[in-house]
Amino acid sequence: MVQDQSKSLDRVFHALAHPARRTMLRRLADGERNLSELAAPLHMSFPAASKHVRVLERARLVRRRVVGRTHLCRIEGKPLADASGWLEGYRRIWEANFARLDDLLDELKGEGKKR
Amino acid sequence: MKDTLKVTTPTDREVVITRVFDAPRALIFDCHTKPELVRRWLLGPPGWTMPVCEIDLRVGGRYRYVWRHADGREMGMGGVMREIVVPERLVQTELFDEDWTGGETVATLVLTEKVGRTTLTNTVVYSTREARDGALRTGMTDGMEAGYARLDELAAGMANDTFQKE
Numbered sequence A: 001m002v003q004d005q006s007k008s009l010d011r012v013f014h015a016l017a018h019p020a021r022r023t024m025l026r027r028l029a030d031g032e033r034n035l036s037e038l039a040a041p042l043h044m045s046f047p048a049a050s051k052h053v054r055v056l057e058r059a060r061l062v063r064r065r066v067v068g069r070t071h072l073c074r075i076e077g078k079p080l081a082d083a084s085g086w087l088e089g090y091r092r093i094w095e096a097n098f099a100r101l102d103d104l105l106d107e108l109k110g111e112g113k114k115r
Numbered sequence B: 001m002k003d004t005l006k007v008t009t010p011t012d013r014e015v016v017i018t019r020v021f022d023a024p025r026a027l028i029f030d031c032h033t034k035p036e037l038v039r040r041w042l043l044g045p046p047g048w049t050m051p052v053c054e055i056d057l058r059v060g061g062r063y064r065y066v067w068r069h070a071d072g073r074e075m076g077m078g079g080v081m082r083e084i085v086v087p088e089r090l091v092q093t094e095l096f097d098e099d100w101t102g103g104e105t106v107a108t109l110v111l112t113e114k115v116g117r118t119t120l121t122n123t124v125v126y127s128t129r130e131a132r133d134g135a136l137r138t139g140m141t142d143g144m145e146a147g148y149a150r151l152d153e154l155a156a157g158m159a160n161d162t163f164q165k166e
Helices: A002-016 A019-028 A035-042 A046-058 A077-084 A088-114 B025-033 B129-165
Strands: A062-067 A070-075 B006-008 B014-021 B048-055 B062-069 B074-085 B089-096 B105-114 B117-125
Touching: A002 A019, A002 A046, A019 A035, A019 A046, A019 A062, A019 A070, A035 A046, A035 A070, A046 A062, A046 A070, A088 B006, A088 B014, A088 B025, B014 B129, B025 B089, B025 B105, B025 B117, B048 B074
Parallel strands: none
Antiparallel strands: A062 A070, B006 B014, B014 B117, B048 B062, B062 B074, B074 B089, B089 B105, B105 B117
């Protein structure tokens, strides 16, 4: 069980270790894309892009479905959540906001006392 | 003592943020409704400022926020005030100019005070589950980027170690 988990984490980190695959994941975070849409900004051939998508699929980071001649890819949340925390970025943004709000509140409380 | 932020997803379409502040709720309410205060903290990741912050604090009144990054990127959002109960409750619609949340969301801010400390609860309801997950993922990819930067450093460190051993 523990070994299974560490194997799947290995696959996730291997998949994330390539900048092209990270770029693909960022694009997929906005929604489903076909393979050509993923390949174009990376100036990659269709087969090269397909190979990268296969690595992402093996790590279960991406799911691919074939509709006619189009390969549609979408991001899968679960393994990334296990690897890095599903809400981490969202939380980070709000932690930064609220840390600033703490400082502002301290300042306003100080002003209140002076008055 | 530092208070920790809680982020939960109680239903398919909601995200709830909870945080305790060491301040009376009237001040926190002001910090959400007075533009000169809002623009000092509601900024997101480092590098962003808030050149536009307009709030018409009336039921049915509109508000408008625009953030600008040091590199020139801009992001705007706005909406309508639906409910205002000073200093405890604020309900507003939210729509980003880029509409990356798949339609309008509704945010409900509730402030409860107990002996000078205030619990803030902000509930955001998205139009669909997909919209919510998309919004959370956008944050997640930003967080991941920071994670990779650390991973890169780690990898570089490991590579150096290997060279030293040889």
